[in-house]
Amino acid sequence: xxxxxxxxxxxxxxxxxxxxxxxxxxxxxxxxxxxxxxxxxxxxxxxxxxxxxxxxxxxxxxxxxxxxxxxxxxxxxxxxxxxxxxxxxxxxxxxxxxxxxxxxxxxxxxxxxxxxxxxxxxxxxxxxxxxxxxxxxxxxxxxxxxxxxxxxxxxxxxxxxxxxxxxxxxxxxxxxxxxxxxxxxxxxxxxxxxxxxxxxxxxxxxxxxxxxxxxxxxxxxxxxxxxxxxxxxxxxxxxxxxxxxxxxxxxxxxxxxxxxxxxxxxxxxxxxxxxxxxxxxxxxxxxxxxxxxxxxxxxxxxxxxxxxxxxxxxxxxxxxxxxxxxxxxxxxxxxxx
Ligand SMILES: *Cc1c(COP(=O)(O)O)cnc(C)c1O
Numbered sequence: 214x215x216x217x218x219x220x221x222x223x224x225x226x227x228x229x230x231x232x233x234x235x236x237x238x239x240x241x242x243x244x245x246x247x248x249x250x251x252x253x254x255x256x257x258x259x260x261x262x263x264x265x266x267x268x269x270x271x272x273x274x275x276x277x278x279x280x281x282x283x284x285x286x287x288x289x290x291x292x293x294x295x296x297x298x299x300x301x302x303x304x305x306x307x308x309x310x311x312x313x314x315x316x317x318x319x320x321x322x323x324x325x326x327x328x329x330x331x332x333x334x335x336x337x338x339x340x341x342x343x344x345x346x347x348x349x350x351x352x353x354x355x356x357x358x359x360x361x362x363x364x365x366x367x368x369x370x371x372x373x374x375x376x377x378x379x380x381x382x383x384x385x386x387x388x389x390x391x392x393x394x395x396x397x398x399x400x401x402x403x404x405x406x407x408x409x410x411x412x413x414x415x416x417x418x419x420x421x422x423x424x425x426x427x428x429x430x431x432x433x434x435x436x437x438x439x440x441x442x443x444x445x446x447x448x449x450x451x452x453x454x455x456x457x458x459x460x461x462x463x464x465x466x467x468x469x470x471x472x473x474x475x476x477x478x479x480x481x482x483x484x485x486x487x488x489x490x491x492x493x494x495x496x497x498x499x500x501x502x503x504x505x506x507x508x509x510x511x512x513x514x515x516x517x518x519x520x521x522x523x524x525x526x527x528x529x530x531x532x533x534x535x536x537x538x539x540x541x542x543x544x545x546x547x548x549x550x
Contacts, residue, residue, distance in 0.1 A: 248446030261396025285310025294352030344370030355492030413455030
């Protein structure tokens with residue numbers, strides 16, 4: 214079976230498991246875990262931030278960062294197809310007491326759509342406290358927002374009085390695709406989230422990075438959400454291994470995505486979104502609903518994910534070889550021909 218539903222399906226390699234087994238650990242809530250510290254320091258350095266804090270998941274990291282940057286009863290500006298909107302169980306509303314002001318823009322936020330979402334300040338209207346950006350944008354098929362554009366969006370938010378949060382679960386991919394250093398992207402935001410379990414092959418883990426003055430609030434929010442972890446060096450070691458060994462190879466996944474898209478595009482009825490990173494979105498003809506297409510593909514040994522009724526998604530990752538990528542693409546192409 215070739216599983217390309219997500220870049221989260223990777224399994225820790227033997228060497229990664231060895232690094233995890235050998236990790237030096239201690240109680241991270243009581244006195245700090247040395248492996249977690251190493252991971253946090255390495256991450257902060259790469260992102261050009263003063264500090265980074267380790268989280269079990271990107272979702273918890275997003276929610277803690279959002280809570281740390283806002284006050285209940287205010288609004289966050291967020292794209293209508295953002296991970297924060299689609300997959301986080303309305304956490305910003307349920308946990309941080311925020312109203313979500315959805316910013317349109319197909320497939321992602323643009324300067325005009327952001328401007329038109331910002332309301333005229335009034336004592337009778339909730340204040341916008343935070344702008345949430347996402348790079349690469351998962352819902353848009355791993356689309357990259359170039360640095361200039363990201364800066365322009367952040368500037369619009371700041372001039373409307375918001376702080377800026379960057380959901381960079383796949384910021385590694387944005388950096389690999391553009392050559393823009395991670396720290397340049399992170400410098401746009403007050404806090405940046407990165408994930409170790411997407412692309413880097415670690416079993417779990419994410420981090421929030423930012424200036425020291427904000428990190429006490431992030432720490433507090435993490436503890437409140439139940440994210441104070443004890444001998445977490447065991448999992449941090451997997452993340453550290455992923456950063457040290459799998460960060461440099463991400464362009465390979467992007468090349469695989471381009472090859473995959475090119476093969477599937479040969480089917481006359483397929484409409485394939487040109488990939489900008491490791492994700493390929495395929496829009497299906499009317500006769501072929503996504504559910505049945507995914508089921509047929511699975512019968513032929515390829516797992517893709519159903520994105521919506523007429524779209525499936527394929528994601529390249531370190532556990533698929535070029536040969537498997539070509540095989541999988543050929544299966545999909547034949548189903549569409
Ligand atoms: C996957 C993802 C998250 C959440 O990460 P989990 O570790 O799955 O909770 C957040 N934002 C984006 C853009 C993602 O793709």
